[in-house]
Amino acid sequence: MYDPLVDSTPGRSQPHTPSYWVDTAGAAPPDDGPVQGNHEVDVAIIGGGYTGLSSAYHLAREHGIKAVVLEANQTAWGCSGRNGSFARISGGRVPLATLVEKYGRDTARAFFAEMQQALQTTRDLIDIGEIDCDKQPDGVFKVAIKPEHVAGLKREVEMYNGLLNYPARFVDAAGVQQVHAGAESYGALNLPDGFCMHPLKLAWGIQRLAREAGAKVHPGSPVTEWTSAAGGHRLVTPGGVVTARRVIVATNGYTSRKLNPVLTGRILPVHSQIIVTRPLTAEEKVNSLPGGDCMFDTRNLLFYYRRLPDDRILFGGRSAVNGRDAENPVHRQRLLDALCRKFPVLKGVQLDYNWGGWVAVTNNSLPHCYQVSGMQNVYTGGGYAGSGVSFSIQTGKRLAQMLAGDARPTPVPFLHEAPKPFPLQSFLRVGQRMAYAWYRFKDAE
Numbered sequence: 143m144y145d146p147l148v149d150s151t152p153g154r155s156q157p158h159t160p161s162y163w164v165d166t167a168g169a170a171p172p173d174d175g176p177v178q179g180n181h182e183v184d185v186a187i188i189g190g191g192y193t194g195l196s197s198a199y200h201l202a203r204e205h206g207i208k209a210v211v212l213e214a215n216q217t218a219w220g221c222s223g224r225n226g227s228f229a230r231i232s233g234g235r236v237p238l239a240t241l242v243e244k245y246g247r248d249t250a251r252a253f254f255a256e257m258q259q260a261l262q263t264t265r266d267l268i269d270i271g272e273i274d275c276d277k278q279p280d281g282v283f284k285v286a287i288k289p290e291h292v293a294g295l296k297r298e299v300e301m302y303n304g305l306l307n308y309p310a311r312f313v314d315a316a317g318v319q320q321v322h323a324g325a326e327s328y329g330a331l332n333l334p335d336g337f338c339m340h341p342l343k344l345a346w347g348i349q350r351l352a353r354e355a356g357a358k359v360h361p362g363s364p365v366t367e368w369t370s371a372a373g374g375h376r377l378v379t380p381g382g383v384v385t386a387r388r389v390i391v392a393t394n395g396y397t398s399r400k401l402n403p404v405l406t407g408r409i410l411p412v413h414s415q416i417i418v419t420r421p422l423t424a425e426e427k428v429n430s431l432p433g434g435d436c437m438f439d440t441r442n443l444l445f446y447y448r449r450l451p452d453d454r455i456l457f458g459g460r461s462a463v464n465g466r467d468a469e470n471p472v473h474r475q476r477l478l479d480a481l482c483r484k485f486p487v488l489k490g491v492q493l494d495y496n497w498g499g500w501v502a503v504t505n506n507s508l509p510h511c512y513q514v515s516g517m518q519n520v521y522t523g524g525g526y527a528g529s530g531v532s533f534s535i536q537t538g539k540r541l542a543q544m545l546a547g548d549a550r551p552t553p554v555p556f557l558h559e560a561p562k563p564f565p566l567q568s569f570l571r572v573g574q575r576m577a578y579a580w581y582r583f584k585d586a587e
């Protein structure tokens with residue numbers, strides 16, 4: 143499996159990794175084929191996931207700039223075509239209380255408003271493009287796995303209500319059983335906004351919108367070499383050279399160390415894995431997830447899960463530390479064991495799908511969209527820490543605004559600063575392994 147910390151590029155024209163999403167997405171929309179020959183363009187976008195495709199759409203639709211998207215493999219081959227399918231008010235992974243403590247109440251409020259807008263931008267694109275992405279009714283639950291976690295959830299509810307004036311509520315254990323039967327559910331934080339959908343259909347819908355607006359989308363076009371001079375950026379792909387005046391880097395968790403040294407070391411790719419069961423019987427459904435909401439739990443290494451429209455359960459969480467270990471069946475088994483601990487009725491259930499992908503984590507666990515200093519006219523966005531469906535779409539919109547001349551399109555300072563490089567780069571994964579062991583110990587206590 144491609145490992146961004148080890149391999150030089152994510153390949154060329156690779157098919158999507160086998161998944162439930164690929165099997166149920168239908169036919170891919172038209173694209174512009176791999177780059178052929180040499181081209182001079184105004185804006186090149188490297189990476190064809192939500193960030194890149196949304197940038198291309200917003201540049202064309204709102205600023206009249208027709209960009210060219212260069213994607214190494216199929217569009218949405220990275221996280222955007224293989225995620226857990228929750229579009230919600232999220233971006234990065236920093237608890238509300240920590241945000242307030244570190245950045246103050248005003249910035250925390252402004253960041254929350256940006257995350258709300260991100261979800262709205264996602265809804266708008268689905269509506270404008272009539273994107274048929276199996277969008278489910280809204281409903282998000284953060285479920286307490288232990289009685290001791292209930293007090294923390296109630297404090298979170300108070301912050302949502304008081305600080306953010308947002309109608310989150312606490313649901314007691316009996317109430318939670320309506321949507322989350324089985325074990326490990328002692329109450330939940332309920333957020334009324336946020337929905338499950340089909341991630342690959344969503345990405346392909348944005349691709350269609352971007353092309354209709356005038357952007358070009360080239361799959362099978364990995365950037366294998368990048369040199370910059372006064373006139374612009376020379377991006378070498380196997381089919382030809384694209385010379386661009388301005389560049390958006392939207393490679394996020396799939397960014398290899400070789401793409402450009404200026405970007406190296408600021409994102410840690412962290413593997414997240416998903417299993418999908420066979421369709422459940424009516425009895426299994428009632429005793430596991432009778433509702434169709436987005437669920438995640440209060441673990442440090444949290445699990446996220448939902449019931450799919452054909453009554454399977456999708457269940458995901460953190461897994462391998464490096465690409466070599468990603469196919470190890472131990473990770474699939476760990477997820478299955480966790481699923482069955484939550485829903486004992488599913489003991490022995492058959493799994494029909496199992497896949498994973500690289501989410502992008504920064505040093506402060508927060509996302510970013512900034513102009514890269516030390517390079518001319520280069521912008522980048524990412525670092526969503528596994529919570530980036532809506533925020534990456536929003537970041538695409540913000541990057542388009544920045545390129546069109548608005549240097550700081552949000553009032554959230556940290557969003558527009560480059561994430562600090564991780565210290566002790568060579569030991570990153572050793573540290574990650576130790577952190578996982580500690581969190582697993584704490585979660586099991």
Ligand SMILES: Cc1cc2nc3c(=O)[nH]c(=O)nc-3n(C[C@H](O)[C@H](O)[C@H](O)COP(=O)(O)OP(=O)(O)OC[C@H]3O[C@@H](n4cnc5c(N)ncnc54)[C@H](O)[C@@H]3O)c2cc1C
Nearest residue numbers: 189191192193214220221222225226228365499529530531
């Ligand atoms: C298993 C999993 C579950 C997740 N679940 C959720 C969820 O439920 N909710 C949520 O909000 N978020 C979730 N996420 C995160 C979310 O999917 C991502 O934050 C989001 O899709 C990021 O989009 P992106 O466009 O920035 O990056 P990506 O979609 O990863 O796109 C980056 C692209 O860059 C391309 N690329 C890399 N190098 C080059 C190069 N040299 N030349 C050309 N192209 C290149 C790659 O091929 C890739 O297609 C999940 C992620 C994973 C992996």
